[in-house]
Amino acid sequence: MISKNTIDTVFETARVEEVIGDFVQLKRAGSNFKGLSPFSNERSPSFMVSPVKQIWKDFSSGKGGNSIAFLMEHEHFTYPEAIRYLAKKYNIEIEETEQTEAEKANVDLKESMFLVSEFAQKYFHDTLLHSDEGKAIGLSYFKERGFSNETIKKFGLGYSPESWDAFSKEALGKGYKLEFLESTGLTIVKDDQKLLDRFRARVMFPIQSMSGRTLGFGGRILTNDKKAAKYLNSPESDIYHKSKVLYGIYQAKQAIAKQNNCFLVEGYTDVIQFNQAGIENVVASSGTALTPDQIRLINRLTKNITVLFDGDAAGLRASIRGIDLILEEGMNVKVCTFPDGDDPDSFARKTSYEDLIAYLDTNAKDFIQFKASLLMDDAKNDPVKKADLIREIVVSISKIPDRIQREIYIQECSRIMDISEQVLVSTLAQLVQKDIAETGKKFKQEQKAFEVVKNEDPTYTPEKIDILYGLERKIIEILLLYGNVEDEFEDVLMKANEEGEIETVTEKKNYKVYQRIYLSLQEDEVELANPLFRDIYNDLINYFHQAENFNMEHYLMQLNQDFAQEVTDILMEDEKVTLHNWEAQNIIVKQKNQSISQYVSETILTLRWFLVDKIIEELKGEISPEPNADNSETLSTAMDYYKLINSFSSKLGRVMSRYH
Template sequence: MISKSTIDQVYETARLEEVIGDFVQLKKSGANFKGLSPFTDERTPSFMVSPVKQIWKDFSSGKGGNVVAFLMEHEHFTYPEAIKYLAKKYNIEVEETQRTDEQKQEANERESMYLVSEFARDHFQHNLWESELGKAIGLSYFKERGFEEETIRSFGLGYCLDHWDDFTKAALEAGYQLNYLEKTGLTIIKEGAAEGESNRKFDRFKGRVMFPIHSMSGRVLGFGGRILGNNKKAAKYLNSPESEIYHKSKVLYGIYFAKKAIAKEDNCFLVEGYTDVIQFYQRGIQNVVSSSGTALTPEQIRLINRLTKNITVLFDGDAAGLRASLRGVDLILEQGMNVKICTFPEGEDPDSFAKNNSLEELQHYLQENSKDFIQFKASLLAEESANDPIKRADTIRDIVNSISKIPDTIKREVYIQECAQIMNISEQVLFNTLAQIGQKALSDAGKKAREAQKAFEVVKSEPVQEKIDLQYELERKIIEVLLLYGNEEEEFEDLLLRENEAGDLVLEPESMAAKVYEKIFLDLQEDEIELTHEKFRTIYYLLISSLSENEDFSINTFLTDLDRELVEEVSSILMEEERYTLHQWERKDIYPKEKQAGVSQLVSETILTLRCYLIKKRIHSLQQNTEGSSEDHRETLEEIMNYLQLNTLLNKKLNRVLS
């Protein structure tokens, strides 16, 4: 268990905008920050962060909460893991009891796989630095590649001994279950060939140097292993298999080490291999990641898109597979990102070039040789089709096809103009080709939609206009007021119902000083009003309790005691007004009305409106009881008249005209 003092210190120290800024590129928007949702695929920001309230809200997915909720949602951390992550980030010492073997076994499956992966990283590192074979083989290899000791330790590089089950034995002896060793792919189990023969267990990465693959928050998801021998039957590089925690298509090697530099430099260098990333990082260029030898995927691009809109793809000097690699560029363009391409001299790759050149020389080369994708593609393909009109036509069509992937209309037009100049062809022809490609895409999409429609019959019905649930909105407003102003002391105008000299009922004002939460609680209790929506009712009583017990009530602390569902509800209530800032209405000369009423007026109007609503509801109920009945309803009718009179008085107080 983590001590309460540690948890309190973490919440007091952690800054939400700093933590989320490690995962999402945030831009200032008034008093808040906004960015692209890290939970959905979007091109228009709908993710808001409030530094003042220390909460976030993702309007595209409905998720929201405080700093811990973000880490639990985004990184799939447990609550203790999120606290430990924040403690590490802010150099806070964590007070806790040692995790026992029994606790390891009780951890959930996902967490158990993380624990096994972290143990494996430590074990391989220990082999590299402490064992004779590790130092002689693994460490020597890394040093030959030009990696310094500090770099080797930073990236957690290691070595799996060339023994059948060195790692598996160590993990089992440390109390980790064989089940999770197999699920992470670290151990391979081969069933016994003959009856009665026991299953054989051996290490997947036997005799390989190890590259841990980290999540954006630094958790070990899997490994890449490079063989050092001359075994032609074995793959040069071997990756962990897909698992509950490792999805190759959604991970970028080096993203944990690069994320801050990517956001700071507003550019990401994309390379192919592990050693390319490490060598660049060691040389001083830290905004670099790798797709780890796999074809680039939309999920990987979206990881970068959260941090920057700019990608520079770095290719080896060997042009053999260059054309195939360019397919990844189209994927980047589809995500609305800006792409540059840089190739190294023949025989060089990012690893060797960074190793053999100083930081200044490397930076100068990248700056001078990074071409816009259209220039690069045009020059590359033009060389291939120099004297062949048919090939040249195909080249131009290939370039226009890439341009068609760009979602931004203005960018598309600029690139068409540039392509026309480079390829010496009229813009009109290119625009016509672009329109044909777009028409074909629309036609294909329409065809798919029609096919999907045939698969099931859709019953057409008139669109139902959604009714506003006034009681829901009023109860929601009460929770918002309590959260924002609960502990503030205000001067309230209380309304007392009395008869005047003429015998008419009137509302007489009477001033009273009270805290907002006291006023709301007493008013609702006096009228015997119970919140009807379950979530609001739960939050209401928790709030009243917390406000009455804590003079220094804070939203951040209050959220720590709520379950995830209630945290999302609270953050949704608090961030509702921020939704309008996302639309940038002021650019269209539309200015959303902000809260101008004083707190006491806001409280009074909310309670009065709720009273009016409940009175009307009661009147309607009484009227229904009298319909179609021959009984004497004089008492009921008198009660209805009293309620109507009270409703009129309350609406006058609210300056509302009754029809």
């Protein structure tokens, strides 16, 4: 178990903008940073990072928290794993305490799969470097490909022995459970319960997440066995989804963000060879057709993709569809091809870094130029084929979300294909209109289905704004933002005058905001109704009572993880455009010209009024409709409460509407 001292050091050292910057391209926005959400598909940034508060908030998905919360959400780390990751990032030595049996048993199934995959990566790597079979077959193959020891280590390359069950025996002997060896696809259990290693006699390429966790493997066979697949991948599992990962993203992420460009290739060795040549901002789709999820992974780091193809014309045509997918995501795409007989691997191996950079710069074409040059040979002088080619290019342009970009590409297409802009614009308009119509039709169908469900569901009721929820949340917000601020408040006291009559006297006195709220709620014997707000309120009040000065960073560091999401939402609320008309609901929103004491007093008075209003409604429900019933006491009590509401209204300086 990780010691508290280590955890405290990690929290004090880690910077949320640096941690998230490894996964998301962040741009300065005033005192904050913004970027595209890594949790949803979006084109406009709604992901905010606050270096001052050391928290982040994703307004599209509603998620938020500190750097630990981000790693737990994005990388599916457990809390200890997130601490270990940050300790490694910031070179912090981890102090361990003995882990209890209950803590060991608490590791979930997915985590067990990760542990098995990590063990397998180390096993294959050690086998490659230290076993006779690994060195003779696997290491010699990698050396023939020109990979240095440093590169082999960087990518964690390995070798799986030819023996039927060498890996499975080793893993079971180390205490790893068969169910996880099977669920990760590393071990195949035959009908007769015999165990079989999936990747026998193959060189191994570990496939890692953006944070470096081993998700699965690709294995290449080195024999000429025609019955066996040349490349074999891990099967789909709870931790490995082929369509959502990119090979090399862990090694490439920082270079992609720094260079503001990503080179996209097809194979493992293409990535490794480019990386060894000095070009690190390169990833591969691992031989699968490019998917929207893979493109979005790159989109978090850069808007620019350069797709690298070998000189095989048939392969080029088959890959054109991926370009349209990139355009649909609002990204900029270029294409670079290599001479016949060369692929990125072979070309990088025989070319110096300077010449390789120069070649990529010179030969990277805009996607229109690429499509035109690729398909023009087929069209030649055939007007029908040329028309089809132009239409195909306009279809690609129609995928671009940005109108200005579309117009620029139309002009470029007009120039290259020698056709009037007017015709192209007209064709584009038809395509865009068709897409809009189809989208609208789909939306109407979904709405119609929703209406049917709504009408058939007798329990359906329109969503109402929860007033009490909003008021209690506002109290938590005030405590977080202003709790330790001291201001002048008005106290209303009952005193006897010179004639001995009791009268109301107003006195001004300084309080810290948290003291004022605490005393006010204690006086009214009010406990927050929402269980989460009640727990956060108690936690905050205890913290204020124990700490001389409120330090937001320190408070967030010791904050219970169950509270982190809500606290982050509240702290980042001022970064979001207010969508609700709170004033119309009598929920106070602090204005810039409003004092903190006034803001606090109005919020507490409004909460009091709401609670009194609820009491009045309950009293009204107690009034008997019987003709001879005596409701005088109930009515008298209700009138007293009405007078109290009028006094609140007077203090607030405005007429209060009823909630009901």
